[in-house]
Amino acid sequence: MVSNKRRGRALRGLIGGAVFAVLLATGAAAQLVHPPSASAAADTPWTGTWAVAPQSGGGTFNRQTLRQVVRTSIGGTAARIRLSNVFGSQPVTFADVQIAQSAGGSSVVTASARTVTFGGAGSVTVPAGGSAISDSIAFAVGAESDVAVSFYLPAATGSATQHQLGNQTSYTVAGDASGQATLSNPATSGSYSFLTNLDVQNPAAEGAVVALGASLTDGYASAFGANHRWPNLLAGRLNSAGHTVGVLNAGISGNDLLKDGAGPSALNRFQRDVIQQPGVKWVIFSDDAINDLGDAHPPTAAQLITGIQQLIASAHAAGLKFICSTLTPFKGAGYWTQTGENGRAAINAFIRGANSGCDHILDQDGATHDPGDVQRFLPAYDCGDHLHPNDAGYQAIANAVDIAAIFGASGGVRDVAQGRPTQVSSVGSGTNLGGANAVDGSEATRWSSDYVDPSWLVVDLGAAYSISRVRLSWEAAYGRAYQIQLSSDGGSWTTVFSTTTGDGGVDDLTVSGTGRYVRMYGTQRATQWGYSLWSLQVFGASGGVRDVAQGRPTQVSSVGSGTNLGGANAVDGSEATRWSSDYVDPSWLVVDLGAAYSISRVRLSWEAAYGRAYQIQLSSDGGRWTTVFSTTTGDGGVDDLTVSGTGRYVRMYGTQRATQWGYSLWSLQVFGS
Template sequence: MLVADGWWQSLFSSIAAIAAILPGAGVPAVPLAPQAPTRAARSDGWAGSWAAAVTEADKTGVSATGVANTTLRQVAHLSVGGGSVRVRFSNRFGTRPLVIGRTTVAPRRAALAGTPTVELLQLVPLTFGGRGSTTIPVGAEAVSDAVALPVAEDSDLVVSTYFPQPTGPLTQHPAGCATAFSADGDQTGSGGAPYRKVAGTARYVVDGVDVRGDAEGSVVLFGDSITDGASSPIDKNLRYPDQLADLLLTRGFGALNIGIAGNRLLANGGTSGEAALGRFDRDVIRWPGVRSVVILEGINDIRISRGSIPATQLINAHRQLISRAHAAGLKAYGATLTPYWASDQYTVGGEVARQALNHWIRTSGEYDGFVDFERAVRDPKAPLQLLAAYDSGDHLHPNTAGFTAMARAVNLDLITR
């Protein structure tokens, strides 16, 4: 054990004192602002197959400068397959109307991951209201027309988008764990030769792919960097949501990774995204065929506040997310926060808050069920820390083996019922 006996006893006395008040009515819920509840989108045979939560642009790089007379080629790794697809494009954080020129999509197997290569005969153009281009107002999204295009489950869809005019700062997903490519001019109908790698792993503008087929629906995985896949190898699709997606295919369900690195429940964070309370409806409820959401949020509120944020405040935020999911007709499942002993910004007060929140998630009954990620990845001999075999090295983020343990800890019967 890495802690002194007296410190250990003091910590768990504090945890027990807080936990004692959590399951019942002793913690008042924060009232929701009166508003018409958002309802989950009707599926009409459609299901979300891939998604990325978006943020504002960085201070430097492609998202900051934008592009002009440039084609961006990006890869979406699909969960469920089907016979038709449509693609979603976001200008949520743009500063000017975004002109999208010609766009093509092409299916391919994952063997070509990390490359811009496609088969020319498989490239299919997208349209928007029957037109080959569209303009997206600031703060808005565009969804392409459906195109008949068979795509396999657990496969790549390559999306090539030509931006003919200066875009200004681009709406992005900063840590996409995938390589993007760019080429001068309109190269939407070209193979891989004209393209070069874009620095970093961000995704730009493209934020969702819907597939029409036989899927039962989709599950949203909502969270921060652990959901987003920090430490996961690039272009390998080994984040916990990726691995869970493979398991969910056995039940006919898609999986949508809506994690953002650095995201918090209660505070906006620039490229760490809007607060979970602010982005929940847009990032969870709007997807077609969504049936449930797994929520793993709160560790960054704890860390950044240096443990000063009370567990009751985190619990009330979770209660709001539960209420909004239920109002939309979705099941909501809480995920226990994983250990962060010895990581940057670790504090005793933060540990107390983490343990208290986890106790509430497990015992309150307010969620429709819970996923015990803490138990899946902690060291059974030193339960305040990650098991060494699952530690990426920063004592906060699990590695690939840890992500495997997380995916396997999810009760598929529970989240697809």
């Protein structure tokens, strides 16, 4: 067994021999100077876990503290930040810079807070047009976690380099308050100022993917503060699939491919916002050209295609894979014209063509258009302005990314514990500390035991898996001595990892064994408190037939009027919640299994509004479908179907309702291996 130790939430000071860099931009060129580093961590490259694209025109600050919260994509053993003054008109001094785990709102977990230095100094002055990269910080970053960065601005800044659509609350107070646990009566905004990057060191990191685009990439109209931009949702899919790939969002709302306006054009910012990102290996070019097509005097499709080809050539020259996105429909939007629509069709045809030069395709158009009117968004995915998706639409885009084709097959290995039932020895006093929190996919909730040894947490995976990796993210109350154990029946246990020298933080463990049940069995607490886990992740490949649809992402043709009738209800493991469509034929529900499975059985539990005629279809890419079951005489109730086929996506495609209502499913179960 091998433990890949990621220092964690009980943080341990600065790594010796850290690196500080100042970047000075001169026009299109930039020079980055690194002093020699003696750090033992220097062999582990840096990979971006969060980023925004800088813009001009931010607010001004003077003798104020800013606290900004970022959502990571991957975790790591150490962190560093970048502060940008690239669009500033005067030098900006940053002092009392701190990083900590967010505790929600303007609050931080004070025990996690660490000072950020630059060349060993507690402050840094960044010249106009430049940026500064901090020293390495001994701060363990959790995947898909919220990290707060605070800094004091002791002098007038001039207009800040910003990212305008942060879609996340940032906080400002007078004076130096970086060390405060909670800011008092802060002013708030929805933008980021000066902070553009958070990078990590992670020996398992495969690289980073940059999402380059405009407002659809920026997450316009997604739920504020919910991190439902499609790049965030893609990060979740990658993590669940067992990949360690940083996802960096370089979207700018209003951005164009060919001309400057809302930020430099995609062509003019490609070097800085994509190629210079730490660890970048892939770029997904998304939606900029829609804004070009919406101009009063739009460029021709040929001009836009030439621009895309220039980006492809630049990416390939830098050794990057270039993923082309088809352009989403926008008929009904304020700037839609038939000329723009013709341009969109021509660009999509180019992208789908054999000679595009694209390494892969993300078919955002196919994932979001209305099958009955392909020039418009599917109503279930339209935020209402006919240009931007809602949260379900952003999920559909993230689901359309072919992870295996782009990032490589993971052998079916994924986090098989997420959302599964748990049992615990005890639950500590306090609010919302149950075992389910350790497997809910969030690093903001936790399980905590009573103050007693031994204590344990068990997760039931639902079927036997071949387990290769277990990841524990400890809160400050961690286990000094504990074991990871596997069982086929929940009674007889085999130990696959054991330690008596646990030191908290994140333990990323390589293990080997097969089991349905996984147990963290703690025998010695490191503190006076109990055992407290932000997350327990178990990575494995299926060893038997099970319901592979439970908890997986869904897409639907529509959602009926009413409360809580979304597609996720059909795969939540409960017969008390349901998906319901509008009163229309055809209607459909798709579940993304996350990997290809051999499907042997599909079980549908209908509510009173059922399908008279429907098909069960499988697909490897979510676009081309094979029918494995069809009926025109459905009679409701429970349909338990024996089928045969292989696919990653499963669709119930209804063509005739049996009632005046829509299609309504209590559950859709898919059994595969």
